[in-house]
Amino acid sequence: MAGGPLEGVRVIDLTSVVVGPLCTRILADYGADVIKVESPTGDLGRNIGGRGRTENMGPKFLHLNRNKRSVVLDLKKPAGYAALMRLVAGADVLLWNVRPDSMQRMKLSYEDVRRVNPRIIYCGMFGFGQGGRYRSKPAYDTIIQGASGVSALMHRSFGDPRYVPIVMCDRTVGMVAVQMITMALFARTRTGEGQSIEIPMFENMAAYVLDEHMYQATFDPPVEGAPTAHGGTGDPRLLSPDGRPLPTADGWICVSANTDAQAFGFFRAVGRPDLIEDPRFCSVSARHRNVRDYFAFRIEALKGRTTAEWLDIFDAADVPAMPYHTLESLLEDAHLADVGFFEWVDHPTEGRIRNMRLPNRLSGGVREDYRPAPKLGQDSREILSEAGYSPEEIDRMLAEGVTRARG
Amino acid sequence: MAGGPLEGVRVIDLTSVVVGPLCTRILADYGADVIKVESPTGDLGRNIGGRGRTENMGPKFLHLNRNKRSVVLDLKKPAGYAALMRLVAGADVLLWNVRPDSMQRMKLSYEDVRRVNPRIIYCGMFGFGQGGRYRSKPAYDTIIQGASGVSALMHRSFGDPRYVPIVMCDRTVGMVAVQMITMALFARTRTGEGQSIEIPMFENMAAYVLDEHMYQATFDPPVEGAPTAHGGTGDPRLLSPDGRPLPTADGWICVSANTDAQAFGFFRAVGRPDLIEDPRFCSVSARHRNVRDYFAFRIEALKGRTTAEWLDIFDAADVPAMPYHTLESLLEDAHLADVGFFEWVDHPTEGRIRNMRLPNRLSGGVREDYRPAPKLGQDSREILSEAGYSPEEIDRMLAEGVTRARG
Numbered sequence: 001m002a003g004g005p006l007e008g009v010r011v012i013d014l015t016s017v018v019v020g021p022l023c024t025r026i027l028a029d030y031g032a033d034v035i036k037v038e039s040p041t042g043d044l045g046r047n048i049g050g051r052g053r054t055e056n057m058g059p060k061f062l063h064l065n066r067n068k069r070s071v072v073l074d075l076k077k078p079a080g081y082a083a084l085m086r087l088v089a090g091a092d093v094l095l096w097n098v099r100p101d102s103m104q105r106m107k108l109s110y111e112d113v114r115r116v117n118p119r120i121i122y123c124g125m126f127g128f129g130q131g132g133r134y135r136s137k138p139a140y141d142t143i144i145q146g147a148s149g150v151s152a153l154m155h156r157s158f159g160d161p162r163y164v165p166i167v168m169c170d171r172t173v174g175m176v177a178v179q180m181i182t183m184a185l186f187a188r189t190r191t192g193e194g195q196s197i198e199i200p201m202f203e204n205m206a207a208y209v210l211d212e213h214m215y216q217a218t219f220d221p222p223v224e225g226a227p228t229a230h231g232g233t234g235d236p237r238l239l240s241p242d243g244r245p246l247p248t249a250d251g252w253i254c255v256s257a258n259t260d261a262q263a264f265g266f267f268r269a270v271g272r273p274d275l276i277e278d279p280r281f282c283s284v285s286a287r288h289r290n291v292r293d294y295f296a297f298r299i300e301a302l303k304g305r306t307t308a309e310w311l312d313i314f315d316a317a318d319v320p321a322m323p324y325h326t327l328e329s330l331l332e333d334a335h336l337a338d339v340g341f342f343e344w345v346d347h348p349t350e351g352r353i354r355n356m357r358l359p360n361r362l363s364g365g366v367r368e369d370y371r372p373a374p375k376l377g378q379d380s381r382e383i384l385s386e387a388g389y390s391p392e393e394i395d396r397m398l399a400e401g402v403t404r405a406r407g
Numbered sequence: 408m409a410g411g412p413l414e415g416v417r418v419i420d421l422t423s424v425v426v427g428p429l430c431t432r433i434l435a436d437y438g439a440d441v442i443k444v445e446s447p448t449g450d451l452g453r454n455i456g457g458r459g460r461t462e463n464m465g466p467k468f469l470h471l472n473r474n475k476r477s478v479v480l481d482l483k484k485p486a487g488y489a490a491l492m493r494l495v496a497g498a499d500v501l502l503w504n505v506r507p508d509s510m511q512r513m514k515l516s517y518e519d520v521r522r523v524n525p526r527i528i529y530c531g532m533f534g535f536g537q538g539g540r541y542r543s544k545p546a547y548d549t550i551i552q553g554a555s556g557v558s559a560l561m562h563r564s565f566g567d568p569r570y571v572p573i574v575m576c577d578r579t580v581g582m583v584a585v586q587m588i589t590m591a592l593f594a595r596t597r598t599g600e601g602q603s604i605e606i607p608m609f610e611n612m613a614a615y616v617l618d619e620h621m622y623q624a625t626f627d628p629p630v631e632g633a634p635t636a637h638g639g640t641g642d643p644r645l646l647s648p649d650g651r652p653l654p655t656a657d658g659w660i661c662v663s664a665n666t667d668a669q670a671f672g673f674f675r676a677v678g679r680p681d682l683i684e685d686p687r688f689c690s691v692s693a694r695h696r697n698v699r700d701y702f703a704f705r706i707e708a709l710k711g712r713t714t715a716e717w718l719d720i721f722d723a724a725d726v727p728a729m730p731y732h733t734l735e736s737l738l739e740d741a742h743l744a745d746v747g748f749f750e751w752v753d754h755p756t757e758g759r760i761r762n763m764r765l766p767n768r769l770s771g772g773v774r775e776d777y778r779p780a781p782k783l784g785q786d787s788r789e790i791l792s793e794a795g796y797s798p799e800e801i802d803r804m805l806a807e808g809v810t811r812a813r814g
Binding site for chain 2: 005006018022026030047048049050051052053059060062063064110128129131132133134137138139140141142143144145146147148149150151152153154155156157158160161162163164165166167168171172175176178179180182183184185186187189191193195196197198199200202203204206207208209210211212213214215216217218219220221223225226230231233234235237238239243244245252253254255256258284285288315318320321322323324325326327328330331333334335336337338339340341344350351352353354356359360361362363364
């Protein structure tokens, strides 16, 4: 047993690439036994996330699939489908991320699965709610960013419609799936029943963006005196083009001076204590009203000293400030070294790889047995054997291409 | 009772602004009874998220605090602290987001709280792991973006270090807290014990960025032939400056053509079927290798027709495509109307407000009794009465400024 809050929870994972694998990686990190079911060609994510040392083992795949076991099943073959159903019978969770009509066609609808295991938590992630006109459309991270207003925020802030260069919709929706699954596991301890969960990406991301940026468009009629440009949408403080890392003599620094104490500390540190009395900047609400002036001032204020000098000054003044990290310097960050965030582990086939330890501490413990990301079909024999197949039956399945024993 | 998977779970919420309130809003949306404990001046988030119709009721606050109840307690007064401890005694979860030493000073450490309620899940969100040198630093969304590599991604993609104009670190860490709390609730059904959970923003965001963008820096020694610029960090596909919404005759459109079928459909749709045979573009791996050329071609290809025309063409060809939405057009999206995503509700004090329904469907049901976001101290009498205080005692607490009954 692995340890951790989800110890003993068995998850059958039919997903691929990012959104599903991220969800099950989190479940696995906290103790679940995740069985990654792959087609004979494997998760597409094995190859599209950068070049690996061996085939099918790209770096992104390694991070998103640690602590899982891989079984290959060709679900188009009756024997592959039958094996999946045996796994489902002994599982707590089934996770999928294709369009719902594909699950119907594969005879993997909730009704099909529930007949075999009424306690199962059946969780699907897909693009769009099934009650709306986009129901059959395919979805990817970027087009959901564009449709849900993420790109519009970039447009308003930077002048050009852009995507955020991280698959934030996939990541967010994968995290939503973790929430829904753990809530359903908890509910099952009281009701004894499983349930079906549908997680549409578009609706989740619209909520993600509009929680913050519906802003004045929340009210009907509009609030008197509130901004009305763009129909009242958009938080002008977050969208201010000068809200950015501040240039120093040798790079950038990140400063967030919000309360009066912080802002006044900032003014003193940069040699402008007079601004404490300036009616534009003398209170939280004044700085909010004059946020463009405030941010424009800040961006010019720090060019006379280095980042390291400013960090010392701001730390002493309790003004929130952090180094601006590149990805390379982040890997060398001293605090991350202090907490042992990175560790070099020996992957049995991929050599030395840099793993990230779990960021969170749970006094009840977390998973203890780190498992490196599996080769395609690495655990097929073990998993099929646990499901009750004899060695001879497994040999036959291998010979018939129903499974693969190692990729 | 509210309904939903977390029905009957009682959460004492000491948090403010975004990261904590988002976490407890999600818990509340799925059935938890969230008691928002506010100081006599209230959650700072009541006023910094846009102008409201009445004092302390800004639009962002309304979205992040629905389905909660508000009690005012001055925790600096012994009677306020005593009342909090009574609430804690009957609760399942205590959530906080100040620096850990502040919790110590307030006599609210895990040891203090556990003495009153050993089953409690004690969950803290703060900037930095307590084993590292940044342990005492304050944290805000932007400076964590800058320190965790989010700004570096923007820099590499757009040429300038910038923040993403949404509080993505706050939102991500709030979602992590939901995961940790629901996992701990589940674990408690088996162990009977609560636990303490520590969630540092910086470490969580470093993992968020580096899962995807550690990339070739995962390997030691480097993989032969893999890119080595920037120490091997960064997915060139996501960072490609031409990976963006594509201009059309009247605006932009979002297209994601990844598989061969999708890319070839795209080439045919734009009148360039010859590119199907082009060695730069004829396979997934070829397009990955030549991603800059591929993206540069796409960005010039769609200027001859309108977005609506292209959407019809791509839908017919099963090429994933979505409209590029502004925040205003997102509010009018036809699919969101189909699924009833937005609803106008009458807030008892704030007039008609636009609420967003829950994006996810759970066959076991979700919370049924929508509660609009509370005025400051709106539920003080009710909550203190539930905790066993008599009306006379509550009157005394009001007179002494230990609580407030309505803001």
